[in-house]
Amino acid sequence: MVNFYKVVSYLRLLHETDKLPLIITDIYRIFVGKRIIEVVVFMKEGLNMEKSELNWPSEFQSALKGKCPRCRTGDMFEGPLLSLSSKKMKRVCPCCDLKFEKEPGYFYVAMYVSYVFVVAQLVTACVGTYILTKNLDSPWLYLIVAVGVTIILAPFNYRYSRIVLLYWMTPQFKFKPEWYKRCMERLG
Numbered sequence: 001m002v003n004f005y006k007v008v009s010y011l012r013l014l015h016e017t018d019k020l021p022l023i024i025t026d027i028y029r030i031f032v033g034k035r036i037i038e039v040v041v042f043m044k045e046g047l048n049m050e051k052s053e054l055n056w057p058s059e060f061q062s063a064l065k066g067k068c069p070r071c072r073t074g075d076m077f078e079g080p081l082l083s084l085s086s087k088k089m090k091r092v093c094p095c096c097d098l099k100f101e102k103e104p105g106y107f108y109v110a111m112y113v114s115y116v117f118v119v120a121q122l123v124t125a126c127v128g129t130y131i132l133t134k135n136l137d138s139p140w141l142y143l144i145v146a147v148g149v150t151i152i153l154a155p156f157n158y159r160y161s162r163i164v165l166l167y168w169m170t171p172q173f174k175f176k177p178e179w180y181k182r183c184m185e186r187l188g
């Protein structure tokens with residue numbers, strides 16, 4: 001028979017040294033005659049997380065919709081991507097009050113992200129133009145395509161460079177399920 005005490009203390013040791021992501025949910029002490037039996041109820045962290053994550057909006061979807069990275073509920077921008085009126089970004093999240101520009105000038109970093117987007121788009125547009133027209137004589141064609149693509153995709157680049165920056169390059173802005181819950185409660 002397995003020595004129960006040894007198993008429990010081993011699990012505890014693993015848990016304390018973080019080698020096994022276990023959450024100890026309950027510890028019962030049962031007295032059997034003069035002996036005390038300790039029952040440790042635990043669950044694997046991963047399993048538990050997955051279950052509750054099902055109720056949260058996914059990271060990718062929230063980013064795509066321009067939701068706040070911390071609560072995934074509040075909108076980061078005033079209007080939708082294709083709106084002609086306001087493309088402005090909100091200063092703080094309307095749900096969890098996260099200040100999006102975490103320090104003055106932080107969005108300059110988004111310009112580098114935007115730069116990567118623009119280069120990728122220009123290369124794609126120019127290669128696409130060549131494949132479609134086989135034109136290598138007119139530099140004007142490529143110039144017009146490049147300028148056109150840059151102008152048309154500017155709102156996209158503005159928005160998504162900031163989203164990429166806040167979602168994947170700012171570790172402090174990690175998703176907090178508590179905030180999601182609180183925001184959903186607030187919205188009723």
Ligand SMILES: [Zn+2]
Nearest residue numbers: 068071093096
């Ligand atoms: Zn928020």
